[in-house]
Amino acid sequence: MKIFFSTLVFSLSMAAVSFSQQTPESHPIDVSLDNCMDKNPSTQDMIGCLDEAYKKWDAELNKNYKALNLQLNATQKAALLASQRKWIEYRDLEFKTQGTIYQSMEGTMYLPMAVNERLEIVKKRALTLKSYLELFNN
Numbered sequence: 001m002k003i004f005f006s007t008l009v010f011s012l013s014m015a016a017v018s019f020s021q022q023t024p025e026s027h028p029i030d031v032s033l034d035n036c037m038d039k040n041p042s043t044q045d046m047i048g049c050l051d052e053a054y055k056k057w058d059a060e061l062n063k064n065y066k067a068l069n070l071q072l073n074a075t076q077k078a079a080l081l082a083s084q085r086k087w088i089e090y091r092d093l094e095f096k097t098q099g100t101i102y103q104s105m106e107g108t109m110y111l112p113m114a115v116n117e118r119l120e121i122v123k124k125r126a127l128t129l130k131s132y133l134e135l136f137n138n
Contacts, residue, residue, distance in 0.1 A: 061126035
């Protein structure tokens with residue numbers, strides 16, 4: 001029984017090590033946000049941390065867009081431009097929808113949640129553009 005238990009514990013430990021090695025590292029913007037949130041637990045400070053991360057993700061999105069645009073041919077550039085314009089339209093409508101929903105909520109916890117929702121939309125687009133760019137760089 002001891003051998004079985006020891007083998008099971010060893011197997012689970014190895015699986016955990018293997019899984020941790022496969023987990024991608026956090027993006028520096030997310031690390032910075034986590035550190036900021038840990039140091040600033042008040043609602044107002046959390047909003048400040050999230051807003052700063054939003055600005056960084058927006059800058060990352062623009063950086064990735066410009067870098068990707070340099071890699072594309074004319075047809076691809078036109079497709080990217082059209083896609084980006086539609087994404088901006090989607091983003092603005094989604095922000096408006098989020099605003100109407102979160103404004104109806106009572107409680108200060110919804111304030112940082114609203115900012116985080118915006119951040120996640122921009123982060124997702126930034127990472128999508130980065131993945132396209134990586135196709136050209138690999």
